[in-house]
Amino acid sequence: MNGLLGQIFQLREGIKSKRVSSYDRSGGNADYVRIAAGETIDIADIAGAGIIKHIWITLSSEDAFMRRNAIIRMYWDGEEHPSVEAPLGDFFGQGWGEEYSFTSLPLAAAPLKGKALNCYFPMPFNNGARISIENQSDIDIRAFFYYVDYEEHLSIPVSMGRFHAWWNREATTSVHPPEGEMEWVGRNQTDANNYLFAEIEGKGHFVGINYYVDSPGPMWYGEGDDMWMIDGEGWPGSLHGTGTEDFFNTAWCPNELYAHPYFGCARVPDKLGWMGRTHVYRFLLEDPIYFDKSLRASIEHGHDNNLALDICTVSYWYQTEPHKIFPPLPVRASRANMPEISIKDVHTWRHEWRKAMGGSGTLWGNEKG
Structure with a gap:
């Protein structure tokens, strides 16, 4: 059977479902991290082999242009130079630092009014994966929420x-x-x-x-x-x-x-x-x-x-x-x-x-x- 649900019934061996998220480690409800002005943080640093299946992000900042001022980067298999580098909003389907709804199969900006950024592109790796967010603004991201959902595999085929x-x-x-x-x-x-x-x-x-x-x-x-x-x-x-x-x-x-x-x-x-x-x-x-x-x-x-x-x-x-x-990547002023x-x-x-x-x-x- 082909199609999006064609293999949903297939049982698989050697795969574990994993997630990295911003949940409050104390058990409270402060389920976010703060990213200070000029700071870069890793939101995922995964060892071994696997496939990232879904990323969800939302944020709050006094900087109305943060979707262009924040930069997302992704690194596979211990590489030095990123395989993904883009302003956060542009990557997920929002231009000009704006917030608006966007619907597609691999990417979406979902309610409330496009504040929920989603990516369903599968991202395989065989020797580690790292996702970072850099805040190039002069203003803090006071609350950055995220999920990175992935599968843990024993190994990934060379053909991926x-x-x-x-x-x-x-x-x-x-x-x-x-x-x-x-x-x-x-x-x-x-x-x-x-x-x-x-x-x-x-x-x-x-x-x-x-x-x-x-x-x-x-x-x-x-x-x-x-x-x-x-x-x-x-x-x-x-x-x-x-x-x-x-x-x-x-x-x-x-x-x-x-x-x-x-x-x-x-x-x-x-x-x-x-x-x-x-x-x-x-x-x-x-x-x-x-x-x-x-x-x-x-x-x-x-x-x-x-x-x-x-x-x-x-x-x-x-x-x-x-x-x-x-x-x-062009400097912040050149992205205005x-x-x-x-x-x-x-x-x-x-x-x-x-x-x-x-x-x-x-x-x-x-x-x-």
């Missing part, structure tokens, strides 16, 4: 890849001014100027991405083709997409909330058009991207990379070790949000347009130059 996740960010540049999909109809035959969301060395398979885009203008932020260069191949690669919404399994420039176990739109802007913050996601659980030596995965920011956007991503994959060491575009900003654009059109008091705003 190690779980990885990498956060990246780029304020993209319009490669061919003037900016905008309507003004530029060039032909892009390279991935050189794309937004890069994975650059992996080793054997493995790519299983998902959270994509957070902040658009300073009202026009559609997409039309970006996804491009996958497997094992060092050149353009156009083994997999070449047809547009941002197509890769994320939607269509026709959507701007509505939608939650499927494998893909969806977890946050959409409530402004003019697509102006503001959009969070889309896709998990390739039925159709992973396999590679034997390397994977370079990217997406255009607008057709032919002609849009200025603020893009952050967390990519998720499994691979052999050792992995390519991640670039240094871009300023929000306001109604006054839009009016200023209109004012400048009116001046360019001669300044007549009868100009409505859609006259052609």
Whole structure:
């Protein structure tokens, strides 16, 4: 029997269920730890072999941006460099340091109002596992609650890849001014100027991405083709997409909330058009991207990379070790949000347009130059 419950009845030998949690060791109800400003703590340090099956986290802090200021890292088999490194909220499916509900099969931000962070990606290890939280804020996390549920095994098969996740960010540049999909109809035959969301060395398979885009203008932020260069191949690669919404399994420039176990739109802007913050996601659980030596995965920011956007991503994959060491995580100040575009900003654009059109008091705003 196949499917999520296909083997639930199968009895297994040599496996023990274990948990590491923040429960009050005195038997009281203070079931949390405090993480001081600038402090790093291990929430799990597990010996031997096993598979982490579930992580649950919630926290309380006076820092409203703690989901971007706190960093989660994971280490397998005694490695020096983390296989997972990302801001806490971004990893679990919340961008921009915000709190909002998010639903998918491997990750979720659950009630109350997205405060409960859950991960169901299985994470095998053969010689120890360590999960740390670093508070890079100037303010304490006054209460940090967590579960790390795992299976203890005698050993893990060599064929089990190690779980990885990498956060990246780029304020993209319009490669061919003037900016905008309507003004530029060039032909892009390279991935050189794309937004890069994975650059992996080793054997493995790519299983998902959270994509957070902040658009300073009202026009559609997409039309970006996804491009996958497997094992060092050149353009156009083994997999070449047809547009941002197509890769994320939607269509026709959507701007509505939608939650499927494998893909969806977890946050959409409530402004003019697509102006503001959009969070889309896709998990390739039925159709992973396999590679034997390397994977370079990217997406255009607008057709032919002609849009200025603020893009952050967390990519998720499994691979052999050792992995390519991640670039240094941007410092806290470099992870801050871009300023929000306001109604006054839009009016200023209109004012400048009116001046360019001669300044007549009868100009409505859609006259052609």
